[in-house]
Amino acid sequence: MLRTLRPALVLFAALTLLTGVAYPLAVTGLAQVLFPEQANGSLIERGGTVIGSALIAQAFTGEAYFHPRPSMAGTGYEANNSGASNLGPTNQGLVxxxxxxxxxxxxxxxxxxxxVPADLVTASGSGLDPHISQAAARWQAARVAKARGLDLQRAVALVYEFTSPRQLGILGEPRVNVLAINLALDERFPLAH
Structure with missing residues (x-):
């Protein structure tokens, strides 16, 4: 019996080491070398303190900030509770x-x-999408400009400055990272306290 069991145990141990240790370490190491920022969560720091990630939305509710898409992730923007509402387009709850x-x-x-642009009233599939459409950002620009005492054209110019193009020129839509544009607002046009 041991003679029959031994090859199975050796194969089990070898595959465990290969797929459970060697492969993850190789992929992690490669990611750290080729894409260090993304592999570490695309963290954004200010003054040595991590204040967010370029990949995960945060709640901004004040008049002086661009607002992200709604979130269905827990009580809002909880990375450990990511997910959509799973409500269909004819579901009265979603309506x-x-x-x-x-x-x-x-x-x-x-x-x-x-x-109102659709992405301001519907959650993304993950509930954590950090981007809004350029149309959604432009739609909010007047409110942000007024709250910060800016000329509307200046706020719209900021939207265009922070618009990322389609990936590879064909994938997705032009989009604005809400955290990035709000941080730029605070740096360039700080609120009076």
């Missing part, structure tokens, strides 16, 4: 959520008479 978000967006952005 009610979107209607409430449209009302809230219009109240927070008076003077915007056009339709």
């Amino acid at each position: 009610d959520q979107v209607a409430a978000r449209i009302t809230a967006a219009k109240e927070a952005n008076p003077g915007n008479y056009g339709g």
